[in-house]
Amino acid sequence: MPEQPEEPGQQPQKFDFSYMTDDSAQHGTQAGVAGPVAQNDALSMMTAEDANGETYQPHKHRRRRMSAQHIRRIKRRRMIRRILVGLLLVLLLIAGLCAWFGYSALKAKNEMQQAVSVASGMQSALKGGDNAALKTKMTDFSGHVNAAYRQTSSPLWSVASVVPYYGSDIKAVRTAVTAMENIASQGIPALQEASGALDLSNVTVSDGTIDLSSLTQAAQPLQTADTVIQNASRSIAAAPEVHISLISDALGKATSYLDTLSTLVHNVNVAAQVAPKMLANDGSTRTYLVLAQTNSEVRPSGGLPGSWGVMTVTNGKVEMGEFTAARDFPDFDEPVTELTAEERSLFTSKLGTVPQDVNFTPDFPRTGEIAQAMWQKAYGTKVDGVIAIDPVFLQKTLAVSGSVTLEDGVTLDGNNTAQYLLNQVYIDKPLDQQDAYFAAAAQAAFQHIMSNAKDGKSFLNAMTSSISSGHLKVWSARADEQKQIATTPIAGVLKTAAATPEVGVFYSDISQAKMDWYLKRSVSVEPDGVAASGANQYTVHIKFTNMLTADEVGTLPQYIVGPFLDDIQAGQIRTAVFMYAPAGGRLVDWTMSDGSDIGGVTVHNGLTVGVKTMTLDPGQSYEITLHVQSAPGVDTPLEINQTPQIDGRTDQE
Numbered sequence: 001m002p003e004q005p006e007e008p009g010q011q012p013q014k015f016d017f018s019y020m021t022d023d024s025a026q027h028g029t030q031a032g033v034a035g036p037v038a039q040n041d042a043l044s045m046m047t048a049e050d051a052n053g054e055t056y057q058p059h060k061h062r063r064r065r066m067s068a069q070h071i072r073r074i075k076r077r078r079m080i081r082r083i084l085v086g087l088l089l090v091l092l093l094i095a096g097l098c099a100w101f102g103y104s105a106l107k108a109k110n111e112m113q114q115a116v117s118v119a120s121g122m123q124s125a126l127k128g129g130d131n132a133a134l135k136t137k138m139t140d141f142s143g144h145v146n147a148a149y150r151q152t153s154s155p156l157w158s159v160a161s162v163v164p165y166y167g168s169d170i171k172a173v174r175t176a177v178t179a180m181e182n183i184a185s186q187g188i189p190a191l192q193e194a195s196g197a198l199d200l201s202n203v204t205v206s207d208g209t210i211d212l213s214s215l216t217q218a219a220q221p222l223q224t225a226d227t228v229i230q231n232a233s234r235s236i237a238a239a240p241e242v243h244i245s246l247i248s249d250a251l252g253k254a255t256s257y258l259d260t261l262s263t264l265v266h267n268v269n270v271a272a273q274v275a276p277k278m279l280a281n282d283g284s285t286r287t288y289l290v291l292a293q294t295n296s297e298v299r300p301s302g303g304l305p306g307s308w309g310v311m312t313v314t315n316g317k318v319e320m321g322e323f324t325a326a327r328d329f330p331d332f333d334e335p336v337t338e339l340t341a342e343e344r345s346l347f348t349s350k351l352g353t354v355p356q357d358v359n360f361t362p363d364f365p366r367t368g369e370i371a372q373a374m375w376q377k378a379y380g381t382k383v384d385g386v387i388a389i390d391p392v393f394l395q396k397t398l399a400v401s402g403s404v405t406l407e408d409g410v411t412l413d414g415n416n417t418a419q420y421l422l423n424q425v426y427i428d429k430p431l432d433q434q435d436a437y438f439a440a441a442a443q444a445a446f447q448h449i450m451s452n453a454k455d456g457k458s459f460l461n462a463m464t465s466s467i468s469s470g471h472l473k474v475w476s477a478r479a480d481e482q483k484q485i486a487t488t489p490i491a492g493v494l495k496t497a498a499a500t501p502e503v504g505v506f507y508s509d510i511s512q513a514k515m516d517w518y519l520k521r522s523v524s525v526e527p528d529g530v531a532a533s534g535a536n537q538y539t540v541h542i543k544f545t546n547m548l549t550a551d552e553v554g555t556l557p558q559y560i561v562g563p564f565l566d567d568i569q570a571g572q573i574r575t576a577v578f579m580y581a582p583a584g585g586r587l588v589d590w591t592m593s594d595g596s597d598i599g600g601v602t603v604h605n606g607l608t609v610g611v612k613t614m615t616l617d618p619g620q621s622y623e624i625t626l627h628v629q630s631a632p633g634v635d636t637p638l639e640i641n642q643t644p645q646i647d648g649r650t651d652q653e
Contacts, residue, residue, distance in 0.1 A: 104151045108177065111148035112254060115141055115180060119257045123264060131195050138192055142184040149181040168240035175239040176254045179232035183258075187232070190225035191265070194218035203456035208447075209317040211456075212276050219272040226269035233262045237499075237636060267488050274481050278313075278385065278474075285314045289375050289383040292323060292442035293359070293390040295646045296422040296514040296560075300362035300506035300578060301473065301492055302644055303390055303516075305355065307439035308375070311387070311446075320447040325435035329355040329378060336373040342604045346578070346611070362506040362578065362643070363605060364388065364492030365482065368475025385476040388492075389446070391421040392646055393471040396462040397449045404448040406441055417445070418646060423517045426559050434559070470644035495641070496583050496606050498631035502639040503540055504580030510613065513562035515573045517648040518548040519616075523640055533632045535585060540626040546573050546616035547649040553618060571618045579624075581608040582638060584631025593623040 122137035124130075151157070152174045161170040204211040236255050242248040280286045288311045295303035309323035335352025343351055347360035352370055359367040368386035376382045398404060399414025406412065412420060421441060429437050453459040466472040473492040476482040485491045495502045505523045509516055521544055528537045553561055553571035561570045568574055581587045587610050590598050599611045614622050630638055 104154065104156065105173075108148045108151040108173070111144045111151070112177065112180070115144035115148065116253050116257050118144060119261065123260060134195055135192060138188045142188050145177070145180045145184040148177050149184075152177045165243065169242050172239040172242045172251055176236050176251050179235040179258070180254065183229055183232050183261075187225045187228035187265075190221040190228070193221040194225065203460055205450070205453040205456050205459050207317075208319065208450045209315070210279055210450075211316060212272075212279065212281070215272045216276045216281070219269075222265070222269040222272045226266050229258070229262045229265050233258045270484050270488050274476075274484050277478075277481060278476060279316045280313045281316055283315055285312055286384045287312050287381065289371055289386045290320075290323075290442075290446070291359075291371060291386065291388045292439065293388060294422060294438065294514070295390050295392070295418075295644070296426075296517040296648075297512070298507050298509045298516040298519070298575070298643060299357075299359045300508055300643055301359045301364045301367055302388055302470065304509075305358060305371075305388070306435060307442055308355070308371075309439070309443055309446075310381070310383070318450045320443055320450070323439035323443045325439050326355045327435055329374070331355070332374070332377065335370075336377050337370055342602070345602055346604055346609065359388070360508060362492075362504060362580075362641075363494045364473045365475050365486065367492075368477075372477060383477065385474060385478075387475075388473040389442075389466075390471050390644070391418040392469070392644070393466040394418075394421070394442070394445045394449070396466050396471070397453065397459065398445060400455060400458045400462050401449045401452040404445050406444055408437075412441065412445055418648075422646065422648065423514070423560070426514050427557060431557075431559055470642075494580070494605050494607065498582070498584030498634055499636060500639075501582035501585065501630040501634055501636060502580075502641045503538070503582055503626075503628055504578070504607070505540070505542055505640065505642045506578040506580070507643045508576045508578070510565075510574040510576055511562055511568055511572065512564040513558075514560045515546075515548070515562065515571070516575075517560075517646070518546060519573055519575070519648070520545040520547050521643075521645060523642050525638055525640055528627065531629055531632075533629075535629040535632040536635065536638070537588065537627060537629045538638050540579075540624075540628060542577070542579075542624040542626065543621060544573075544575070544614065544616060544623075545621040546571075546618050548618045550618045568615070569617075572615055574613065574615045577612045577614065577624070579610040579612070579626055580604070580641075581610075581628050582630040583607060584634070585629045588627040588629055590627070591625040593621075 118137055118140045122134060122141055125134040125137055157170060157174060161167050161174060163170070203215065233255075236251070236258060239251070242251055278286060290309045290311050291305040292307045292309065293299070293303035294306040297304040299305075305326055307323040307325050308329070310321040312319050312321070332353040335349055337352055339349065339352050343361065343366075347357075350357040351360045355371075355374055358371050358374065361367060367388070371386045372383055394412070395414055395417035398412060398417055403411050403413035410420065421438065425437060425441075426434060463472065467488075467490045470489075470492065472490065474485060474490050475492075476485060482491075486493050494504065503525060507516075507521070522542070524541045525538050526541075528539045531537050548556075548561070548571055550571070558570070562568055562572070563570050565574075579587065579590075583606065585608075587601065587608055590610065592598070592612070599613055601608065601610050603609065610626070612624065616622055628638075630636075
């Protein structure tokens with residue numbers, strides 16, 4: 001019969017658990033269920049009251065007490081979670097800062113690249129005297145540099161500069177940008193103020209008078225610009241080593257730009273400071289000794305000084321005196337000035353006793369001192385300076401002034417002067433007339449140039465080209481003036497400071513003929529790694545070729561081909577080569593193409609010098625491979641200083 005629902009107020013049904021014994025409770029004999037499990041099931045069926053009518057309170061669930069070890073594990077897990085979250089936030093912050101810095105660095109790099117690009121155009125305008133273009137380029141340059149400076153001067157870059165290892169790269173970039181900003185904020189305004197003087201068309205040459213008044217007016221701003229740019233160059237040169245190639249390339253371009261601009265502005269500044277004085281713009285009169293060299297008989301600083309003349313200058317007006325052939329000078333029994341032991345060893349006492357050998361030394365200031373002493377001893381006149389010119393210089397300047405016709409009807413111009421005076425004259429003129437003819441030609445050409453070079457801009461460009469290629473050199477007897485010009489190419493000095501490394505390759509003819517018109521010379525330098533001492537090492541390639549053919553030897557006069565020495569045959573060229581190591585550096589090793597050794601190693605002006613004598617047959621070549629090191633720690637690129645080249649007989653290989 002189905003169960004009836006309980007009526008209201010009816011007592012709930014009571015259950016008897018007495019049947020459960022300890023044994024059954026422990027072993028669970030009922031229904032095959034384990035005792036404790038069965039007991040729990042039964043307990044779950046209890047109502048709220050027990051058999052006696054009292055309300056039953058089931059046992060409450062008691063929370064277990066956690067052990068100290070468990071608590072520590074929980075705390076440790078919480079701490080790890082907090083650390084991981086914090087680390088994630090830091091990483092996100094770093095990533096954001098890196099992205100920000102990367103964007104800033106890219107902007108700075110782009111601005112610097114544009115500044116360097118504009119600077120290239122600025123240099124072209126400066127050299128070409130394009131004043132309008134120069135001002136525009138200066139403004140553009142300043143804008144790009146200032147934009148780059150704003151990026152690199154932020155606190156973010158300051159923080160980045162202390163990062164280990166790569167922080168030095170950041171410092172290097174900031175140094176470069178700061179140096180460029182100094183130029184933009186201080187140097188460029190000074191250059192803009194001097195822009196009128198930088199426009200070389202304001203310089204005039206008329207009726208033998210050189211007017212440099214516009215250059216004089218710009219002397220002060222040029223001095224300011226020169227100082228700022230020189231300091232900027234030194235700052236970049238002292239910048240930390242760069243590890244990132246992209247930054248290294250950008251810094252290299254900035255350094256190259258600064259070096260070029262620095263040299264250009266410095267040379268113009270020195271001209272502004274010294275040239276008006278040397279041209280006696282104060283109303284006094286200056287007297288200069290002019291050495292007219294013949295490069296067909298080569299000497300270390302140019303060519304044999306075949307004729308000597310005197311030039312006077314008053315208020316910029318140049319007047320030429322007569323030239324005297326060097327062979328008309330008397331040789332001196334003793335050197336006219338005390339020679340050092342090094343000079344006697346390298347160049348013999350002829351350096352101070354024979355006028356034709358006064359430029360045996362490649363250090364032109366020394367040549368100037370000795371030439372001044374010779375002239376004073378022979379003629380009693382103490383000159384204010386010495387100027388060395390050659391037919392290459394005359395050809396460059398005749399291209400500006402126009403051709404000059406000599407007394408015999410020969411016309412010298414901007415194309416044929418070097419070839420005629422260095423080669424053809426020895427074919428056309430009898431031996432007993434050649435020296436006098438050369439002296440007269442040098443005098444006439446120089447006087448013509450001074451009187452007819454009306455285009456001051458073109459004239460100064462020709463002068464600048466002659467200076468940079470070594471065909472015009474000047475020494476001043478005034479110590480203050482010489483100190484200034486000694487820092488420019490016109491002085492022809494040997495560099496003895498380790499910070500400005502150069503390798504010197506100089507030649508001196510021994511044949512006593514006029515064969516160097518046919519001597520083709522080449523010198524090149526390439527980096528060759530870093531030595532264990534930290535010094536940069538370079539490979540120097542030197543090559544000589546006698547361009548005269550064996551068939552031509554018999555068609556030329558003895559005065560050109562020789563021989564004048566018993567052990568030399570006609571058409572041979574014998575040359576002494578002087579190879580100077582960089583200041584503070586050394587000659588590492590050398591290889592001669594014929595397998596021979598170097599002739600000897602000595603010292604001159606504190607520089608290590610290797611000497612080699614070679615003899616070339618017609619058509620023969622000779623090569624020297626030289627390894628040199630600059631001073632340790634000097635990163636300035638190695639430059640070449642060599643005897644001035646001539647475009648002689650170089651039409652054959």
